[in-house]
Every structure is written in C-alpha cells, then in structure tokens.
Amino acid sequence: MDSRAAQPGGPPISHPRQADTPKAYPIGTLPDPARGPWALWQAFRLRTRRQMLLARAIRRRTQLTPATDRTANIAAGDVLCFLCLRNEAQRLPFLLAHNRRLGVRHFLVVDNGSTDGTLALLRDQPDVSVWQTGASYKAARFGMDWLTWLMLRHGHAHWCLTLDADEVLIYPYWQTRPLQALTGWLDGQGRTSFGALTVDIYPKGPVSAAGHRPGDNPVDHLPFFDAGNYQVQVQPRMGNLWIQGGARARAFFAQTPRRAPTLNKTPLVRWHWRYAYVNSTHAVLPPHLNRVYDTEGGELTSGVLLHTKFLPEIITRSAEEKTRGEHFADGAQYAAYYDRLTEDPTLHCAASTRYTGWRQLEALGLLSRGGWI
Amino acid sequence: MTVGIVMLCHTALHRAAQVARHWATQDCPVVIHLDRRVAEGDRAQLAAALADLPDIRFSARIACDWGTFSLVQASITAATQMLRDFPGVGHVYLASGSCLPIRPVAELQAHLAAHPTTDFIESVTTADVGWTVGGLNKERFTLRFPFSWKKQRRLFDGYVALQRRLGVSRKIPDGIVPHLGSQWWCLTRTSLQAILSHPDRARNDRYFRHVWIPDESYFQTLIRQVSSRVESRSLTLSKFDFQGRPHVFYDDHLHLLRRTDAFVARKIWPQADLLYDTYLSPTADHAPRLEPTPGKIDRLFAKAVERRLKGRPGLYMQSRFPTKARGGNRSAAPYGVFEGFADLFPDFHQWLARVADARVHGHLFAPDRVQFAGDERVFKGGLSDSAALRDYNPRSFLTNLIWNSRGERQCFQFGPGDAQEIAPFLAGDPNASIMIVSGAFVIPLWQSGLPFAEIRAEAARLQKVEADFIELLNAPDTKARIHVWTLADLVEDRVEPLQQIVDGLNPRAPHRMTELPQMVDLTGFSAFLQELRNQGMQPVLMGDVPDTTGQPGADRGLSRPQLAK
Structure with missing residues (x-):
C-alpha cells in the first residue's frame, strides 16, 4: 500500500551520519524515518537518556514534601493535570477553574517556595494534591525532575496534562467537549500524544496597562496575538518540532532569533511510567510521542496554549527572575531580554490580531481539527 | 405490526438501558445482546434497571x-x-448500545407501516463500493483472515500479502453475489425469516465464518437472495473516518442531527447529556426538525476526511509538517518573483502594482532589511522586517508570508545581491513564477559611479550568484514556472516579456496592456560592457546588448506590431 516503498534495483538508501545530520530540518527537507543499524544505535542512545532522566527524577523525589496528598481520590481514567509553580496566587483561580471545566479531575502541584499564599490557596481545593520544595528549580531541570517523579508515581495509564501556570489550553470544540471527548478521539485514532503551539497574548498598550484581578480570565485582558510569524523546523534526534516566533521573537529576539523561546509543546500524553519529558514539555521520550504532526501532508488534531505571560506583574517578576537566574540554562544570555521586559514593553503593533476563538485560530492555521467533527 | 429492536451492547450500559426503555415504552420490543465479556455486576445492574x-x-x-x-x-x-418471542413484530431493526433514536418512534413506525414489504439495508456490490478501508473489497470474500486486524496487524497484513502473492483464493459458494453495506439494517419479518431458515444456511454460515468483517456483508449479501424489495440505504446515520472508525456525535451536533433524514444515529458519546436528554425525554422536543439535508452532512464529513488526509497545502504548523515528497516544498498560493526588472525599469514596482492587481514587495530578501510593500515595519500576521529573523528560517518566512496573504497575489523582487538561501525552495515550489532579466544587475553598478575596479569585482561576484541561481532553476526537478530573458532580449523588445508577465499574473485581465514602464536610458551602456571585457571579466548573462546610443528605447515598444494581436 505504501507507494514510497523502495523500488527494487533503485539506488541504495543511505542515511546521514551524525557528522552531516543538520541541526534541524526546515520546511521541505524532512526525510523519511531512518532505518538500519544507525537508527537502532540512535534509538538505544535515546533509551539510555530516558533511563537517566527517570533515574534523576527518582533520586530527586526526596526533595518533595507532601503538603496535601489527596491522590487516593484519583480514579481510573481520570485526566490529571501536573503543575510546577511559584507565586501564582493571581493566576491560580482561573487556572483551576478553566481546567476543571475542561474535565481535569485531579491536579498534582509542586509548589516551589511560594510566598504569596499560593500554598494555602492550593490546600483548600478538594481536587488538588500539593508537594512543597525549596530546592533549585534550575537544578531540577526546571522542575521537570519533580514532575517526572509525580507522573511516574501517579500518571501511569492516565491522560496527563502538563502545564505552566501561565498557559491556557485551547483545542477544537473545547467549549462544548471536555478533555474526555478529546482523549477518546485520540485513543480512537491510535494517538498517545497531542501537540499544542504556545501563542503569546498581549494587551493593546504597554503590558502594565492590562488590569487583572485574581479569578479574571487573563485572555480578556490580553486580547491580541501574532497570527502568522511562526518558524517551524524539526529536530533530527528526537523528531520533535522546533517552533519559534510569535510576539516575543518579533519584539525581543529580532537580532538573535536562534535564542527566541521554543513554542511547540506536547502537553497532553497518555502517560506510561517509562515516559519522560526532556526539555520542559517541548520534547518527550520515547521519540514516537513527539510525532504530533502528520508528515504525509494531512493534519492531526492539535491545540494552542494561550500564554498569559504579559500581565502587569511581569515587570516586577522579570526583575526578580533576572537576579534569581533560575529560568534559563545560560541566564546571562537573557539579561537583555529581562531588561526589556522590566521596561514595560508594548507588544501590540498594526499587524496584531484580536483573539476571537478556536475557530479563528484554526482558520489562521494555528491549530487544527485534523478530521475531528 | 410494530418494529422490534435488536441491540448489540458492550459498553456504556446505562445509556443502552435508557435507549432500550425509550423503545420498549413505545411498543417496540427489544432484544439485547450483551457481550459475554461484560462483567457480571454490570449485567445484573442492566437487567435490574430494565x-x-x-x-x-x-x-x-x-x-x-x-x-x-x-x-x-x-x-x-x-x-x-425476536421473531420467536414477539409475533407482532413486522420489521426488525438492528442497532447498537450507542445508537440513539433521533426521530419520534411513531415516525419510524409510520414509515415502516407505509413500507411493509421493504427491507432497508445498504447493499452494494463489491465493485461499486467506494468506502472500504485498506483496499479490501472483493478480497474480503476470497482470502482467509485467521489473524486479528486490531491485535495482530503485521500478521494480518503479511498473510494477506502472502495469499495475493501465491494467488490462492477461496471459492465463493454458488448463488452468493458479494454485497457490502452498513451493518445497521432494518429487515422485514419475512426476509429475516427467509435468511434464517434458508436451506443453505449452514453452508452460508460456514463460508461467512472466514469472510473479513462479515457484519458488513452477511445480511447485505443474503438479502439479495430472499427479498422482493430492497431499499439500499441504512435508516441509521453512521459516519466513518478515513481509518474506518465510526465518528462520534457530541452535544454540539444537535443541530446537525436535526438535519438528517435518518431515524437513528450512531454512535453517540456516552456523556452527551444534551443529546440523550433531548431525544429521550418523554416530552421529547422533536418539533424543530429542519429540512433534511443529508448531502450537506455528507460533504461536512468528506471535508473532515480531506482535512485529515490532505491538509491545507502551504501550511506548516504543529500538526502538519510534510516531508519533501508529500508536498513539503510548496507554498499556499501562486506568487511572482522578479529578478532584474526593477534594475532596468526604475518604476517597475509601481507599474506592476497597477497592471497585475497584486501586492508588490521590494526585495524581501535584501541583506539589510525586508522590503515589504509600502515599506511596512511589520507585515500581516506579525512578520518582522528584521533580516536576521528572516534569515534564521527563510522558508518559514516565505511560506508564512504567502499563507498570511491568501486571496491576494504577492510579488517581490529578487536578485543576486539578496540572501540566496531561499533559492532551492523557490525552484521547487510549483506556486512560484520566476521571471528573470539576466545580467540586469550591472545597470545599478554602471550608474553607481564607484571606482571601476570595485564595479568589476562586484559585477563578477553578482554574475556568479545569478548564474548559479539560473543553473539551479534549469535543474530537472524544478517545479516553479520559469522565464529567463537576457538583458539584450529586453532592450530589443520589452513588450512581449512584459505582456507575458501581466498575462501570467492576471490571466483574466479584461484589457491589453496600455502602458509600459519607463526603461533606463542605456546610452553608453554597451561601451561599459566592453570596458568590463577589456578588464578581463566576461559578462555572459547580459546577452549581446545593442548600442542604443542616440535612440533611448523609451517608446519603441508600443509601436511594434505584437501589440495588435
């Protein structure tokens, strides 16, 4: 059935070795998946890497102290949400409400030393389990070691949603169909992972101008986004996408585009205890989970994470993060970025688009129903 | 006479119970088949509920x-x-536990009463079936399928391939003409009885035991032997995705379900409370039924399959990233690339915008900055004019630009002085129309007044770049539409090439070209080329530019006969 099968007598198919494998495949250069001994060797190396990540996570479990453990309430088939956060009392009420509405049944949260009442707020929720840690976020692979442990322990065989506190998940029909409908569709399609693009949303004026009170829908205060400046590549090693661009690349990384934030994520995975996120939720092992895109020309079902970073609090937070240096592996490179954020930037421009809903995002090509009706 | 419902159930039994109750309380007897794998507790619960x-x-x-x-x-x-226990049943309707009646039961009863001898079953000969997945139509009846398609896929595929290779096939029993169709049927008592008590029943069952997916062919085939009147359509609305899995209906499909002419819909999401409440409540609100438009529903589902399989050409995003062979090297819409024209015609830009009804950009790939039309800093969709950002991923830049401005033709200038990394993409993109006046890049150099040594070095460099580009375009796997004229061609006759450009960009333009762009005064240009030769450079791309001294080609073109075509 596969018309691309190698023709007998054709030239032997050669696969590039490490030395001439490009850093990333831009549009129109993606080859078919490699086979043969070299591919097996690569797969073996990734397996080792995954095992290392799991070992790290297991080792670092001791850094977590349970504050409220309600995981006994988790039932088979529940959709779980994993969060690692710090000082998010302002975003939390909406975050919990939105994800509950989507059908998340239990939240498993790591609180990394909040000082603004986040912990108390979390402990009051009937469907939240909280672990505390004062250890370094950066040393714990930006919190991923902690979450990997919790997912290993509690996420097996569940659909697991891993989010940052400033991300709002949007997928086709999200207002009328809960996550159980989406995961049912994905199961039926034989898919175990779901891709989403991070879209920065921002206010009309300078970021300090967006009023926001706890519980408010941040999307109401940040109604604009960049609709069509996302740069797509695929990284050869794990087959994961590498999408950059959006408002931050345009405004802050126009001269250093390579350092612009990575925007592709795989936030929703039907978890197995052997799985491990590699780099935030941008890439995950084993690599087949990274294939959230169709390579035959079609479209798979995908979503968007509306990124509510640009609320007024970003100004003080950026100044603090710059000194904490917990957010980038090579923090010094990003000093200028933090400085710009501290200066109350304006991201809005004449080409900005006002957000109206997922159907608009689909028409713009930022997400896809992928055959789901 | 009434209609009896046979329900095949295995999951979401609380919903099945609701539906069974709905049927039974409206004089439709129900026989439920419960999968043997259903746990005893669940069975007992269902039995108790009913x-x-x-x-x-x-x-x-x-x-x-x-x-x-x-x-x-x-x-x-x-x-x-059903036939044994309920003698009053005239039709038997086969349904599943996830089926939901979407029209009043009385309407179904009336419909069947009006057609007492009609069997409603989709039954299509294998040659005419268009919807089977995996290419197995006829072969369902002639091969053997000992392996599970779902659990032993490789063995399944391998064994099919082996049988094809060996050319083995089972004999189809006499009198059986293979037909396929939806497994959800509604048959008359007479026909069903005839099938079940057919003298060849034992032989038929033996045969169909090894046919693949016999639930889509057993009754569909045998009905042709016994029925006097087959209406080949299913009364159940059931849609499939491209892998042959049934689509699920959710609450937001209520409006769509109101527009079908079917009596039952499959399959319904067990948590679709609104659908179950709407259609099963005793005061069922069936009133706002709309004019049935089954064609519209078919199109909707066909479109979904197309979106899943073909996607939107020219779109690259987190769930669509085709390989090169599968359309990975194309943009969303046709666009024009012009090399050299702006050097030869200083007002080419304005002229093109007027005649071609297009958005005309400057050099999008200029080394210092992206020259968007109107000198914008940020173009549609948030594309920045930063050259660094563009050069970081030029293919995304271009495909984004074309995608963002669908519905409006885009044109831009290109040249050997621009960043060339995009060139292979342009050559391979079937949507690109690349028009080149080769050698025109020397005109700005000639006019620049720079020291001649610098001009000569720069001219040699640019000529190399342009020659490489043209060579790339001449490669056999080029998909772009290409036109290359030499500078000499254009100086000789500019009307024909310009007319071609306009026709290509705007084929339905009502009028012939009435104005031409102004050409640079080339007085002394051939002497300049000679001087380049004298200095040891070989200007090959320009062609043999005639000495136009004293007759600047300004108005020669319009008087030429080509225009009178």
Whole structure:
C-alpha cells in the first residue's frame, strides 16, 4: 500500500551520519524515518537518556514534601493535570477553574517556595494534591525532575496534562467537549500524544496597562496575538518540532532569533511510567510521542496554549527572575531580554490580531481539527 | 405490526438501558445482546434497571470481536429470539448500545407501516463500493483472515500479502453475489425469516465464518437472495473516518442531527447529556426538525476526511509538517518573483502594482532589511522586517508570508545581491513564477559611479550568484514556472516579456496592456560592457546588448506590431 516503498534495483538508501545530520530540518527537507543499524544505535542512545532522566527524577523525589496528598481520590481514567509553580496566587483561580471545566479531575502541584499564599490557596481545593520544595528549580531541570517523579508515581495509564501556570489550553470544540471527548478521539485514532503551539497574548498598550484581578480570565485582558510569524523546523534526534516566533521573537529576539523561546509543546500524553519529558514539555521520550504532526501532508488534531505571560506583574517578576537566574540554562544570555521586559514593553503593533476563538485560530492555521467533527 | 429492536451492547450500559426503555415504552420490543465479556455486576445492574419492562429480553451471550463472525452470530441469535418471542413484530431493526433514536418512534413506525414489504439495508456490490478501508473489497470474500486486524496487524497484513502473492483464493459458494453495506439494517419479518431458515444456511454460515468483517456483508449479501424489495440505504446515520472508525456525535451536533433524514444515529458519546436528554425525554422536543439535508452532512464529513488526509497545502504548523515528497516544498498560493526588472525599469514596482492587481514587495530578501510593500515595519500576521529573523528560517518566512496573504497575489523582487538561501525552495515550489532579466544587475553598478575596479569585482561576484541561481532553476526537478530573458532580449523588445508577465499574473485581465514602464536610458551602456571585457571579466548573462546610443528605447515598444494581436 505504501507507494514510497523502495523500488527494487533503485539506488541504495543511505542515511546521514551524525557528522552531516543538520541541526534541524526546515520546511521541505524532512526525510523519511531512518532505518538500519544507525537508527537502532540512535534509538538505544535515546533509551539510555530516558533511563537517566527517570533515574534523576527518582533520586530527586526526596526533595518533595507532601503538603496535601489527596491522590487516593484519583480514579481510573481520570485526566490529571501536573503543575510546577511559584507565586501564582493571581493566576491560580482561573487556572483551576478553566481546567476543571475542561474535565481535569485531579491536579498534582509542586509548589516551589511560594510566598504569596499560593500554598494555602492550593490546600483548600478538594481536587488538588500539593508537594512543597525549596530546592533549585534550575537544578531540577526546571522542575521537570519533580514532575517526572509525580507522573511516574501517579500518571501511569492516565491522560496527563502538563502545564505552566501561565498557559491556557485551547483545542477544537473545547467549549462544548471536555478533555474526555478529546482523549477518546485520540485513543480512537491510535494517538498517545497531542501537540499544542504556545501563542503569546498581549494587551493593546504597554503590558502594565492590562488590569487583572485574581479569578479574571487573563485572555480578556490580553486580547491580541501574532497570527502568522511562526518558524517551524524539526529536530533530527528526537523528531520533535522546533517552533519559534510569535510576539516575543518579533519584539525581543529580532537580532538573535536562534535564542527566541521554543513554542511547540506536547502537553497532553497518555502517560506510561517509562515516559519522560526532556526539555520542559517541548520534547518527550520515547521519540514516537513527539510525532504530533502528520508528515504525509494531512493534519492531526492539535491545540494552542494561550500564554498569559504579559500581565502587569511581569515587570516586577522579570526583575526578580533576572537576579534569581533560575529560568534559563545560560541566564546571562537573557539579561537583555529581562531588561526589556522590566521596561514595560508594548507588544501590540498594526499587524496584531484580536483573539476571537478556536475557530479563528484554526482558520489562521494555528491549530487544527485534523478530521475531528 | 410494530418494529422490534435488536441491540448489540458492550459498553456504556446505562445509556443502552435508557435507549432500550425509550423503545420498549413505545411498543417496540427489544432484544439485547450483551457481550459475554461484560462483567457480571454490570449485567445484573442492566437487567435490574430494565426488570420492570416485559418487552425487553436478553439473548444468549457471545464474546464479540470486531471484524469476526461473532458479531453476525450475536445478531442472528438475538433476531431469532425476536421473531420467536414477539409475533407482532413486522420489521426488525438492528442497532447498537450507542445508537440513539433521533426521530419520534411513531415516525419510524409510520414509515415502516407505509413500507411493509421493504427491507432497508445498504447493499452494494463489491465493485461499486467506494468506502472500504485498506483496499479490501472483493478480497474480503476470497482470502482467509485467521489473524486479528486490531491485535495482530503485521500478521494480518503479511498473510494477506502472502495469499495475493501465491494467488490462492477461496471459492465463493454458488448463488452468493458479494454485497457490502452498513451493518445497521432494518429487515422485514419475512426476509429475516427467509435468511434464517434458508436451506443453505449452514453452508452460508460456514463460508461467512472466514469472510473479513462479515457484519458488513452477511445480511447485505443474503438479502439479495430472499427479498422482493430492497431499499439500499441504512435508516441509521453512521459516519466513518478515513481509518474506518465510526465518528462520534457530541452535544454540539444537535443541530446537525436535526438535519438528517435518518431515524437513528450512531454512535453517540456516552456523556452527551444534551443529546440523550433531548431525544429521550418523554416530552421529547422533536418539533424543530429542519429540512433534511443529508448531502450537506455528507460533504461536512468528506471535508473532515480531506482535512485529515490532505491538509491545507502551504501550511506548516504543529500538526502538519510534510516531508519533501508529500508536498513539503510548496507554498499556499501562486506568487511572482522578479529578478532584474526593477534594475532596468526604475518604476517597475509601481507599474506592476497597477497592471497585475497584486501586492508588490521590494526585495524581501535584501541583506539589510525586508522590503515589504509600502515599506511596512511589520507585515500581516506579525512578520518582522528584521533580516536576521528572516534569515534564521527563510522558508518559514516565505511560506508564512504567502499563507498570511491568501486571496491576494504577492510579488517581490529578487536578485543576486539578496540572501540566496531561499533559492532551492523557490525552484521547487510549483506556486512560484520566476521571471528573470539576466545580467540586469550591472545597470545599478554602471550608474553607481564607484571606482571601476570595485564595479568589476562586484559585477563578477553578482554574475556568479545569478548564474548559479539560473543553473539551479534549469535543474530537472524544478517545479516553479520559469522565464529567463537576457538583458539584450529586453532592450530589443520589452513588450512581449512584459505582456507575458501581466498575462501570467492576471490571466483574466479584461484589457491589453496600455502602458509600459519607463526603461533606463542605456546610452553608453554597451561601451561599459566592453570596458568590463577589456578588464578581463566576461559578462555572459547580459546577452549581446545593442548600442542604443542616440535612440533611448523609451517608446519603441508600443509601436511594434505584437501589440495588435
């Protein structure tokens, strides 16, 4: 059935070795998946890497102290949400409400030393389990070691949603169909992972101008986004996408585009205890989970994470993060970025688009129903 | 006479119970077949929930596997029981536990009463079936399928391939003409009885036991032997995705379900409270039924399959990233690339915007900055004019630009002085129209007044770049539309090339070209080329530019006869 099968007598198919494998495949250069001994060797190396990540996570479990453990309430088939956060009392009420509405049944949260009442707020929720840690976020692979442990322990065989506190998940029909409908569709399609693009949303004026009170829908205060400046590549090693661009690349990384934030994520995975996120939720092992895109020309079902970073609090937070240096592996490179954020930037421009809903995002090509009706 | 419902159930039993109650309380006897794998506790719960209804029976339980004869066996057992226990049943309707009646039961009863001898079953000969997945139509009946398609896929595929290779096939029994169709049917008592008590029944069952997915062919085939009147359509609305899996209906499909002419819909999401409440409540609000438009629904689902399989050409995003062979090297819409024209015609830009009805950009790939039309800093969709950002991923830049401005033709200038990394993409993109005046890049150099040594070095460099580009375009795998004229061609006759450009960009333009762009005064240019030669450079791309001294080509073109075509 596969018309691309190698023709007998054709030239032997050669696969590039490490030395001439490009850093990333831009549009129109993606080859078919490699086979043969070299591919097996690569797969073996990734397996080792995954095992290392799991070992790290297991080792670092001791850094977590349970504050409220309600995981006994988790039932088979529940959709779980994993969060690692710090000082998010302002975003939390909406975050919990939105994800509950989507059908998340239990939240498993790591609180990394909040000082603004986040912990108390979390402990009051009937469907939240909280672990505390004062250890370094950066040393714990930006919190991923902690979450990997919790997912290993509690996420097996569940659909697991891993989010940052400033991300709002949007997928086709999200207002009328809960996550159980989406995961049912994905199961039926034989898919175990779901891709989403991070879209920065921002206010009309300078970021300090967006009023926001706890519980408010941040999307109401940040109604604009960049609709069509996302740069797509695929990284050869794990087959994961590498999408950059959006408002931050345009405004802050126009001269250093390579350092612009990575925007592709795989936030929703039907978890197995052997799985491990590699780099935030941008890439995950084993690599087949990274294939959230169709390579035959079609479209798979995908979503968007509306990124509510640009609320007024970003100004003080950026100044603090710059000194904490917990957010980038090579923090010094990003000093200028933090400085710009501290200066109350304006991201809005004449080409900005006002957000109206997922159907608009689909028409713009930022997400896809992928055959789901 | 009434209609009896045979329900095949295995999951979401609370919903099945609701639906069974709905049927039974409206004079439709129900026989439920419950998959043998359903846990005893769940069975007991279901039985208890329906215990108060005498017209609901449970048939002998069989473990059902998709694609095997067990499903047919379950239908036969339940249907036999239905015919035996309920003599008042005139039609038997086969449904599943996830089916939902979407029209009043009375309407179905009236419809069947009006057609007492009609069998409603989709039944299509294998040659005419368009919807089977995996290319197995006829072969369902002639090969053997001992392996599970779902659990032993490799063995399944391998064994099919082996049988094809060896050319083995089973003999189709006499009198059987293979037909396929939806497994959800509604047959008359007479026809069903005739199938079930057919003298060849044992032989037929033996044969169909090894046919693949017999639930889509057993009754569909045998009905042709016994029925006097087959209406080949299913009364159940059931849609499939490209892998042959049934689509699920959710609450937001209520409006769509109101527009179908079917009586039952499959399959309904168990948590679709609104659908179940709407269609099963005793005061069922069936009133706002709309004019049925089954064609529209078919198109909607066909479009979804197309979106899943073909996607939107020219879109690259987190769930669509085709390989090169699968359309990975194309943009969303046709666009024009112009090399050299702006050097030869200083007002080319304005002229093109006027005649071509297009958005005309400057040099999008200029080394210092992206020259968007109107000198914008940020173009549609948030594309920045930063050259660094563009050069970081030029293919995304260009495909984004074309995608963002669908519906409006884009044109831009290109040249050997621009960043060339995009060139292979342009050459391979079937949507690109690349028009080149080769050698025109020397005109700005000639006019620059720079020291001649610098001009000579720069001219040699640019000529190399342009020659490489043209060579790339001449490669056999080029998909772009290409036109290359030499500078000499254009100086000789500019009308024909310009007319071609306009025709290409705007084929439905009502009028012929009435104005031409102004050409640079080339007085002394051929002497300049000679000087380049004298200095040891070989200007090959320009062609043999005539000495136009004293007759600047300004108005020569319009008087030429080509225009009178």
